[in-house]
Amino acid sequence: MRITASDALLVIDAQNDFCEGGALAVQGGAAIMPLINRLAERFDTVIATQDWHTPDQISFASNHAGATPFTEIKVAYGPQMLWPDHCVQGTPGADFHPQAAPAVTRALAVVRKGHNPLVDSYSAFYENDRRTATGLAGLLRERGVTRLFLCGLAYDYCVRFTAEDAVREGFEAVVIEDACRAIAPDTAAAAKASFAALRAAEMSVASLLG
Numbered sequence: 001m002r003i004t005a006s007d008a009l010l011v012i013d014a015q016n017d018f019c020e021g022g023a024l025a026v027q028g029g030a031a032i033m034p035l036i037n038r039l040a041e042r043f044d045t046v047i048a049t050q051d052w053h054t055p056d057q058i059s060f061a062s063n064h065a066g067a068t069p070f071t072e073i074k075v076a077y078g079p080q081m082l083w084p085d086h087c088v089q090g091t092p093g094a095d096f097h098p099q100a101a102p103a104v105t106r107a108l109a110v111v112r113k114g115h116n117p118l119v120d121s122y123s124a125f126y127e128n129d130r131r132t133a134t135g136l137a138g139l140l141r142e143r144g145v146t147r148l149f150l151c152g153l154a155y156d157y158c159v160r161f162t163a164e165d166a167v168r169e170g171f172e173a174v175v176i177e178d179a180c181r182a183i184a185p186d187t188a189a190a191a192k193a194s195f196a197a198l199r200a201a202e203m204s205v206a207s208l209l210g
Helices: 030-040 098-107 136-142 157-168 185-198 207-209
Strands: 006-010 043-052 072-075 078-081 109-113 147-153 174-182 201-203
Touching: 006 030, 030 098, 030 147, 030 174, 043 098, 043 136, 043 157, 072 174, 078 201, 109 147, 147 157, 157 174, 157 185, 174 185, 174 207, 185 201
Parallel strands: 006 043, 006 147, 043 109, 147 174, 174 201
Antiparallel strands: 072 078
């Protein structure tokens, strides 16, 4: 598979709170940062995403009396997983991981998501209400991008939802599996099944870069 000018790399949420020591740490999160940097060197178009929550975010368990993280509630737009407070605007946890600095520096744009306190956002294309667009699709089309390569955190949530929406928006999607990490085995398996159903390819860094 050859990388061309019509390809883009999406670096999903390479942030401190999703790495070791963070509020919502994904096991092995920091270890993928060198791989992400290697990938970013090869793409003309790199886009980074950044969770950017307010303290009163609807998906924080702390904002619901008696609720605990990793349980699900019903909100106006449907089911919503509750999380520990994470990636709060202006905090160190919301900052990009320092080891991802080369990739972030190459980014044409940073798409901040989840800043509406009433709606969480996993996908880089749409908030979880499935109606509010981030503008990413238009940016990519203006750049002539037709195929997206995805890496980052977490494989089973923000990478998954972004890949699914990429396909729905008419882009070809390729998930760089070893440049991602998942939160849990069961949701990782569900993500893999979803990619297969949507014919979103999965591959390794080595198979892409050689």
